Amino acid sequence: MKLFRISPGTDLDLLADNLWDGRQEGLQSRVVISIRRSRIATVQPRGIESTGAGAQQMRLEGLTVLPGLIDAHVHLALDGIDFQASLDRWQDPAAREKALGEALRSSLDHGLVAIRDGSDGEALNLLARAGIRTGKYPGPRVVATGMAVTKKGGYGSFLGPGTTEPASAKEMIAGLVHRGVDQIKVVVSGLVTFHRYGEVGKLEFTAAELVEIVKEAHAAGRPVMAHVNSAAGVDLALAAGVDSIEHGYFLTPAQLEVMAARGTYWVPTVAAIVNRLHSAKKEAYPEKEIKIIQRTVAAQQEMIARAHHLGVQLVVGTDAGAPGVYHGESYLDELMYWYRAGIPAAAILRAATVTAAAALGLAGELGQVRPGYRPCLIAVRGNPLEDLQVLGRPEMVFIDTP
Numbered sequence: 001m002k003l004f005r006i007s008p009g010t011d012l013d014l015l016a017d018n019l020w021d022g023r024q025e026g027l028q029s030r031v032v033i034s035i036r037r038s039r040i041a042t043v044q045p046r047g048i049e050s051t052g053a054g055a056q057q058m059r060l061e062g063l064t065v066l067p068g069l070i071d072a073h074v075h076l077a078l079d080g081i082d083f084q085a086s087l088d089r090w091q092d093p094a095a096r097e098k099a100l101g102e103a104l105r106s107s108l109d110h111g112l113v114a115i116r117d118g119s120d121g122e123a124l125n126l127l128a129r130a131g132i133r134t135g136k137y138p139g140p141r142v143v144a145t146g147m148a149v150t151k152k153g154g155y156g157s158f159l160g161p162g163t164t165e166p167a168s169a170k171e172m173i174a175g176l177v178h179r180g181v182d183q184i185k186v187v188v189s190g191l192v193t194f195h196r197y198g199e200v201g202k203l204e205f206t207a208a209e210l211v212e213i214v215k216e217a218h219a220a221g222r223p224v225m226a227h228v229n230s231a232a233g234v235d236l237a238l239a240a241g242v243d244s245i246e247h248g249y250f251l252t253p254a255q256l257e258v259m260a261a262r263g264t265y266w267v268p269t270v271a272a273i274v275n276r277l278h279s280a281k282k283e284a285y286p287e288k289e290i291k292i293i294q295r296t297v298a299a300q301q302e303m304i305a306r307a308h309h310l311g312v313q314l315v316v317g318t319d320a321g322a323p324g325v326y327h328g329e330s331y332l333d334e335l336m337y338w339y340r341a342g343i344p345a346a347a348i349l350r351a352a353t354v355t356a357a358a359a360l361g362l363a364g365e366l367g368q369v370r371p372g373y374r375p376c377l378i379a380v381r382g383n384p385l386e387d388l389q390v391l392g393r394p395e396m397v398f399i400d401t402p
């Protein structure tokens with residue numbers, strides 16, 4: 001993979017054999033994408049390009065250009081290999097910066113130009129975002145939540161300090177906004193357990209508490225991403241008006257209809273559950289639990305297919321940092337789980353680019369190859385609409401520098 005960093009002074013014309021612009025059903029052939037002052041200036045058929053004086057030309061023979069990919073749910077502070085070792089590193093400034101750098105680099109190497117971080121207990125995702133802004137790390141763009149709003153004593157103590165009553169949740173949100181978070185992450189329910197099919201950790205907040213949390217975040221102009229599983233949990237989250245349902249295992253078709261009508265994003269994170277079976281640090285799951293995991297995942301895939309048909313705003317997110325889910329490396333896994341659920345490749349790609357950009361608050365900047373957008377692009381050999389696997393090894397990644 002070759003990384004090209006495009007500075008505001010780079011005048012570049014990309015002569016691409018094929019283009020997928022973020023919305024099409026098929027590819028456009030033979031186009032020239034002109035990049036000026038850190039923006040895509042024009043996208044035109046080859047042959048009518050006016051090579052501006054001094055513009056550098058790059059021929060991308062046999063390659064397909066498409067918008068850079070986006071992972072809408074990661075945890076940069078966790079490596080997906082060893083949970084405890086990740087937590088131990090948080091207290092060691094040199095080790096944690098090295099790990100953040102590696103997570104970011106691996107994301108970029110796999111074609112991710114933006115990620116949304118679902119929080120960590122030390123708000124290291126803010127450190128990562130700052131490092132990208134200063135040029136310490138080459139990218140990708142990080143949309144940060146800092147620490148999660150969690151219930152004290154409930155699930156997610158590694159994601160945030162925990163709050164007790166609504167007043168302290170409000171205080172916490174004010175503090176996060178002051179630190180410049182882009183979105184607010186809230187933990188509405190516990191995890192999916194594998195002891196019994198359909199079992200989910202308890203609800204963390206009451207309906208009234210969650211309404212207050214969402215109101216507070218929205219008053220500060222911050223969208224809310226809700227970690228939530230179970231039909232009861234998703235009901236609570238939708239009633240409170242969250243912007244995205246994260247995970248959403250065991251949600252119902254009726255809830256999908258509400259989400260489609262309202263434009264609520266769904267980030268179903270299939271890899272978060274199934275990849276633990278292929279984790280490098282092998283955890284021995286009893287046969288009974290493996291069956292429950294497989295059934296849980298099959299149910300999720302069925303709901304993704306329904307969501308697609310209902311027109312829900314589906315968004316690709318992996319939960320990278322969870323057991324067996326590696327930054328960048330596991331992204332293709334998630335795409336393939338959706339593909340095996342029967343979602344057409346073009347729809348998966350939209351969920352990975354244009355819709356993901358909107359969920360991250362970056363519509364108009366990322367997710368499409370159109371004039372005015374940032375030149376955050378990838379080039380792959382072959383046609384990703386016919387074979388998603390080509391996305392696993394991008395030949396080139398283009399990213400704008402601050």
Ligand SMILES: [Zn+2]
Pocket residue numbers: 073074075118319
């Ligand atoms: Zn997560």
